[in-house]
Amino acid sequence: MSPDPAYVAGSAEVAPHVSEFRRFLRVFLSRKIVIFGLVVIVALIITAIFAPFIAPYDPYKQTLDRPLLQPDREHLLGTDALGRDTLSRVIFGSRVSLIVGISAIILAGTIGIMLGLIAGYFGGITFAVIMRAMDTLMGIPNLVLVLVVASVLGGGLKNVVIALSVGSVALYARIMCGQVLAVKQNDYVLASRSMGASNPRIMLRHLLPNCFPPLIVVMTMQMGMMILAEAGLSFLGIGIEPPIAAWGAMVTDGYRYLLTNPILSFAPGLAVMLVVFAYNMVGDGLRDAIDPRLRGTL
């Protein structure tokens, strides 16, 4: 892949550190929707950590004599077919989304960025092998790939994370590779090499930090995508195993009672949308603050 001209100019500029950060914050926080997104994300993290204290009931406690209650003062979102409190389950569901999202991004991000760095830096046959492998992963429709990998590995949190990572690693590698191809043209890379710096040193000390900014944006937006994909997997029944409360699986469980208790499906789906929306908006804000020229490419 050829370096995008938008990348070349963006990451090579060096400005005084403090004012650069202030400028970043000013642009980043200039839009209300971005602040809204930040608030939602902070709320999500707090909800996930303190779920046992926030949730009014135990999300796993079945009260079989009180199934499918309509929302009332006692159960704000009613109860599901097993008499479990829906609100409590939505609150606990935030944990799965957050853990899956963060783990998949760390796993896929680390591997993808390293592969992109190696491919872009060494070029030639290394580049060809790595990037063709990434093209292969990109060639299968993402959800189909994730579905097949997840079914091979079997369900459960760890395997869902691995499947999602397999599905998204190519994205990081591609963007990182494009970045490296552009950044390695800089004089400081040549200077460093002429002083006898080793390849790993150049890659990790010079290329990685200078290539990183657009990847922060990608990772933020991928957080939303991972949460969506995890919900999709749970919806199909290949995700997190019951009885663990996961939003996607809750949508499926509620689907059967759509006519009488639509809230069972609506509430968890709405939670997914809100959180994904928040990550997308924060990603937009980050992109504009880091480099508006990345608009359209990320």
Add this chain to the structure above:
Amino acid sequence: MTAYLIRRLAQALVIIILISLLVFSLMRMLPGDPLQLYISENELQLISPEARQALLIQFGLDKPAPLQYLNWIFNILHGDFGTSLFYDENVIVLISERLPITLHLSILALIIASVFGIAAGLISALRRGGILDTIVTSLANFGISIPIFWMGILFIYLFGLYLRWLPIGGYTSPFTDFWLSTRQLITPVFCLSVVSLASKARLTRSSVLEVIRQDYVRTAWSKGLQERVIVLRHVLKNGLIPVITMIGMQLSHIIGGSVLIETVFNIPGMGRLIVSSVFALDYPVVQGCSLLFACIVVMVNIIVDITYVWIDPRIRFG
């Protein structure tokens, strides 16, 4: 151009071979005995070891994996995708029944997403800061964040159960009953298109905003050209370049989405087939479907690349 085309096709071939290898090895790692499925499906529980061995040979499962792979590829090149363990039918027959349905949905979704996405993005960029821009931008932001399976359920509830305007799912061929077919397709096609529509609108908007600032657009204005001419000839033509490069990726997204949407709306297409086959360990079907999907995506990407060179004469590949 010809050299570029040949190189691009060779690359695509390599990728398709790699994908076939990946799919094949993934399916070999599936837990469970695939033959077990065939045996229980055809009520052969009391099968003798000899007959079992015969079945192994019949499905080619007795040979080592690399040989099985070569065999599979050889057969595919001769139009034989293998036999489904679950349906006991040639995979190509299963696919040919379902592929038209998924293509019907996906192509409609892609067209809707392209037309409305580009139009919305263009209007929103031209009226930047206006009320229309605010509406389009917020809707697009929601569009890229919505879980489509949930949206499908929402629509089923609203239009199917509550208002009773539309059927709640299923698929009818437009050649049998066009009106019913259209009514059944409205919501699934919309759900399938929504993510692409929204991301196209966002991309078109930012791309057009970029182009509007260019000198040649200012020159066009100062020459006294009509707004219509400027927008169509100068702004849109240049602004669409990044949007077009995304089409391949979006088709991939739409096909991926069809897995969810066909499940929600109970549409017997490729997506449903692949989901049920994954659950049933019916690996010949999963292999065939994934390979076919991959071929479609790779081919569309090539077409997109060629269009890209054709639209933008500044880009000339080697």
